[in-house]
Amino acid sequence: MFELDPGAPNVMPARYGQVSVASVPSLSPDDLVARFTGREAYFRTRFVVARLDGDPEQCALLELARDGSDDLFSPAVAARVLASAGECAYVRDDSADTGVPSHMARVAALHPEHRCLVLEGRYRHVSFLLNAAPIRVTVLDVVPPEPSKLADQVARVLDSAEDMPPIAVSERIVDSRSLVAEAGSLAEGLIVPCRGGDIEIEGVEVSHLDERPSSVGSTLLGCGRSQQIHRWFYGTDAARTIDWCPRRLMDAAGGAAGSGLVLSRCCMLEEGTERHGDTAMVPWGATLEEVRTALHLLAGTGDGAWTRT
Ligand SMILES: [Zn+2]
Incomplete structure (x- = not known):
């Protein structure tokens, strides 16, 4: 009955x-x-x-x-x-x-x-x-610029996600400036990908890779794509690289293991979404549609987890 x-x-x-x-x-x-x-x-x-x-x-x-x-x-x-x-x-x-x-x-x-x-x-x-x-998803992203674009996009997608099971998001936001601080002396200056990154560090000369600076600083802060661009411009790797790619941060933290489902982004992914086990990646410049697809991939159809009457 x-x-x-x-x-x-x-x-x-x-x-x-x-x-x-x-x-x-x-x-x-x-x-x-x-x-x-x-x-x-x-x-x-x-x-x-x-x-x-x-x-x-x-x-x-x-x-x-x-x-x-x-x-x-x-x-x-x-x-x-x-x-x-x-x-x-x-x-x-x-x-x-x-x-x-x-x-x-x-x-x-x-x-x-x-x-x-x-x-x-x-x-x-x-x-x-x-x-x-709710299905629990951790959004892993790097700032600045702030707020995290990916966290904001996830919130906007979920705000109208009638077709997805309940999802609860926790954010793991890494401040790239803290990665820089950990790296120690920056006497030779720092190259960051672009002005949009909005990075200023007291006492450190910051140049922007997208402006093709003539003086090559010793340390590059950036993801895999920035490292490729650096090689293209200067024919060599930066003397030192601080790799902020969330994909690498995730690996360093022992992968997605133990942290459940993770959504993040990577500059080496140009379009579409990738799923590996409990992790989904979207491009650095992901569209809302790509974020939506990635959440669908992680949450599945909610079979067994979502009892729609
Ligand atoms: Zn990357």
Whole structure:
């Protein structure tokens, strides 16, 4: 009669239209089941958020079993409680879209003591996320310029990602200036790829590789492509290179092992996306579409992790 596993991860309606909101005098499970069993409901209604009369922040989540009739209204064959009053957090957040799983997961993370988030979100739509278990992705990027382009792009993509399972991002942002500081003396000057990098270090003469500086500094700060360009311009490697390629930083940190799924970028990748195990790479100048593809590659279809009703 009921097909849904109430313990499945990330149970979330594909459309908020499956959810109806009702005002009830009691949230006791027996009362709720008795109230909604046999009660007429709109044909699309599969879930009911039952809110307590007089204290509507108190709520419970029910699932209705339907007889498959496509009449506009028909009685629910059965009803069961998916999350009790004590398990539900009712939250209003106009910044969250109930159709975007990552938005739901973001709000749910603020209420970890509740296994069911009932969200009244943007457009006043009401929906829920049960057993939130977002896919965790670490974005590894290098600054400056700040803020991290990749982290910003990931946020923009997830902001409208209705077709992706809930994803929770943590950022690992490496400041290339700290790599320089670790490298010690820069008496001979520093070459950085371009002015856009916005790197200034007190007491150090900084030149920009894209301006083809005539005086070759001793230290090159850059990714693999900058090293190639240096060889093209000057016929030789820089006397010293500080390689900031996130790909290399990742390797130095022991690869993606132990850190779960990682998304990063590399200047040696011109277009498209690459996936190796738990790691996906996009080009240094990635498009939003490439970032979206990489997130899809990492998260998969969410099979087994995302229970779309
Ligand atoms: Zn690289």
